[in-house]
Amino acid sequence: MMEYVPGIPLLRPYIDLDNQGFWEGVKQHKLVFQKCQDCGLFVHRPRPMCPRCLSTEKEWVSSEGRGKVYSWVNFVYANAAYPGIKVPYPVVVVEMVEGVRMISNLYDVNPEDVYIGMPVEVVFDDIADDLTLPKFKRSEA
């Protein structure tokens, strides 16, 4: 579990016209990714245009919510970590089954158990009334 330090606020996501669909989904405990309606490319982080076919026609498509740890780091030295979170805490890059990757945290996983290729699935952590983050817990497959 990640332990947040009371009194130190976490930086909130910066929500703009291009990424608001992603964060609105997260708020409703749904993981969605931008998908090009013309060529079908999944894109994350969200972009104004499809970098493959240059279409601006895009939709928010529900993710299966499953993926594998592609890379990860473990914050162990407090001075090089975010002061609002107690060390140790891992940050992961997850490669989703849709093919996109996203940065996140692990949920209920000990840092010493993490490995590249570890199967994970999304969970939603309601950290505060106005802050929900998609995180990942270990999954079976």
Add this chain to the structure above:
Amino acid sequence: MFDQYLARRYRTTVRPSKEDYLIKDNVAIVGIGATEFSKNSGRSEIQMVCEAIKDAVDDAGLNMEDIDGMVRFTMDYTDEMHIASSLGIPNLTYFGECGWGGGASCATVMHAAAAVAAGVANCVVCYRGMNERSGQRYGRAPGAEQVLTAPNDHFGSIMPYGFATPPSWVAMFARRYIHEFGATPEQLGWVSVVCREYACMNPKAMFYGRPITLQDYMEARMIVEPLRLYDCCVDTDGAVAMILTTAERAKDLKQRPAYIMGATQGIATQGEMMTSYYRPRISGLPEAWYAGQELWRVTGVTPKDVDVAQFYDAFTPLIPMQLEEYGFCDVGEGVAFCEGGDRIRLGGEIPCNTSGGHLSEAYIHGMNLIAEAVRQIRGTSTAQVKDVELSLVTGGLGVPTSAVLLRR
């Protein structure tokens, strides 16, 4: 098409003709200057910048009124107007800035050289000054006390997860590199040990007189796993400046000119500020590959011809990764190249970071590396490589980057 770019397709057919590359041999770095490097300068960043520029002007044998151009880092807190006023520079006809943190270092030289080659300025200053140790340390997370929302979409996508500091961002690439190529901590440790050896030859280095062993490296505390203390550069207060002018004018100045053979920049698709994890392979640095491809193209030189290199080394994994991307060894062989240290020491295939680099001399966002590249051309380094003809220096990594190749 897009997938081909992701796989690093270098499109030479859309590049300008080599004959149109006006920078080559027409511009030189003629002056270098710096303050001391310390943990607490006790003075303002702009004062240090002015001192470094004055030092560079004196070094070149120029007068302050000769300066008519200036290139700054976007990330620098000082500006050319305040500097010109402080130094009594009558007027500037060319000024600009280069972005992306330390990726700007060699880019400032490229922009200055382009201005000189195009005839819009005669003597251009490039500089960087930072109280990066006594002020806001880059290795630490910014305080959230006043800021509740990240300043942009990029930071908003990483900061809420506590993914907040440069060592962690580079550690994410490094983990993947270690995984794919079977690199060991000991292999990475040699990079740090050799840089410290060079710093112990350089009285101006922050770590002069403080050698480390591989055992020290292994026993030092973890910062962000998999990176250890000595994988990280040294937060520094200080300033470095340099002056570029035409090759013609350089002949009559005080120092041996360091002629610019090539200066290049690189952005690769699907990049981000330090967190470019969305590409097919993240165990490399495609920006550096692009900057290198263009550098070798415009200069006609190959890595084998280069005598000495200053690779941007905010963190140790960046040196083996650049050895690969700039073509000094094959993909995945960078750490083996550094193991034992002999191939990057004096007398080795490519002596690297001969002032001690960011890891052990000082961290002035790449500018102290350029000064060292110039000293290698002049023959005045504290770890001088014999008969240097070609001296390479590179800019910040994990971000859009830049590179310069100097010749005697």
